[in-house]
Amino acid sequence: MEPFTALMLPLLVVLFVLMARSVRQVNQWEVGLKFTLGKFSGRMEPGINFLAPLAQSMIRVDTRIRNRDLPHQMVITADNVTAMIDAVVYYKVVDPERATLNVENYELAIKDRAKVVLRDIVGEIRLDELLAHREEIAAKVRVAVEQFVAQWGLHVELIAMQDIQLPPQMQEVIARKAIAERDRQYVLIKSQADVESARNFAEAARILSSSPGAMELRRLEALQNLTAQGTSKVIFDLARGDSGESPEVRKHAVAMAAAMADDARTGVRVNEQPQQTTAEADAAGEPSAATALAQQRR
Numbered sequence: 001m002e003p004f005t006a007l008m009l010p011l012l013v014v015l016f017v018l019m020a021r022s023v024r025q026v027n028q029w030e031v032g033l034k035f036t037l038g039k040f041s042g043r044m045e046p047g048i049n050f051l052a053p054l055a056q057s058m059i060r061v062d063t064r065i066r067n068r069d070l071p072h073q074m075v076i077t078a079d080n081v082t083a084m085i086d087a088v089v090y091y092k093v094v095d096p097e098r099a100t101l102n103v104e105n106y107e108l109a110i111k112d113r114a115k116v117v118l119r120d121i122v123g124e125i126r127l128d129e130l131l132a133h134r135e136e137i138a139a140k141v142r143v144a145v146e147q148f149v150a151q152w153g154l155h156v157e158l159i160a161m162q163d164i165q166l167p168p169q170m171q172e173v174i175a176r177k178a179i180a181e182r183d184r185q186y187v188l189i190k191s192q193a194d195v196e197s198a199r200n201f202a203e204a205a206r207i208l209s210s211s212p213g214a215m216e217l218r219r220l221e222a223l224q225n226l227t228a229q230g231t232s233k234v235i236f237d238l239a240r241g242d243s244g245e246s247p248e249v250r251k252h253a254v255a256m257a258a259a260m261a262d263d264a265r266t267g268v269r270v271n272e273q274p275q276q277t278t279a280e281a282d283a284a285g286e287p288s289a290a291t292a293l294a295q296q297r298r
Contacts (some may be wrong), residue, residue: 020055025049026060031096033059040101061096065157068107072165073115075122077130085122087138089114089145095153099284103152114159117144125209127170134161 024034032044032188036056044058051058070087077083091110093099099106118141122130128136142159149156166174208215 019053022051022053023048024058029064030060030062033061033096033100035059040097050266059100061093061100063093063096065090066106066107068111070111070115070118073118075119077122077127078124081127081170082167083122083127083130084163085118085161086163086165087114087118087159087161088106089159089282090148090157091154092157093153094155098151098153106149106152106154109152110145110154110156113148114141114145114156117141117148118159120144132166134164137161 024032024044026044026046028046030046034041034044034049034051034056035058036052041056049058049066067088068091070089073085075083075085089110093106114244121137121141121144125137138159138161142156146156159244165265208218
């Protein structure tokens, strides 16, 4: 009895190991491919599946979307500019049987194909187009890769260009070009502003010249702005040469301005000077201040 027990115990252990190996779990995002004596014999759905010990085997295929970085690719554009392109490819397996049976390593194969297509397409365009339309170029690369890898049971979701590195000399040239473009825009905007400002000033001058009252209000507003700082100023408005003033009134105003300037230099206050009466002015043969003001109002 003891020899039989000693013989059965190893057999039970081996049988338990074989039964354990025959039970396989397939996850929801996976597809199991079953092979019987090396021949493909069907799929295994997600869940618990059983295999014949020593006669059957299984290969799991992940059907989720995968993202793989493409190594830096040195490409030469159509205008003979060298650029380093860093891209990433997103793909997934849509036909596990063909992806497993037709390609030894489909992940490496799709990366190599994407690199070749990327170099070919970028070599047909200019650098300015590459920098300005990288999304359109990446979409063209994706379509070209998709047409080739579809026979492997793969689907390319997206190919994106993460970075485009240029030589330092080319970067300086592009920077100078951008600065020149900004300067050109500044000059255009400033010239347009000058034209619009000149047009507005011409319209304002036309309105003021056609309305004496508006011109007078504008002059008074300018005088008020000059005296709004709180400091004492003496202002003589002598720019109204066409307002109907006589040469004698203008000459008298100039003389008063010179006298007040001399008094200011010698410390005499202008407000303390006695005003010339109308009679004194008539006796001197010169118009008085009141007469000059009346003439200005007329």
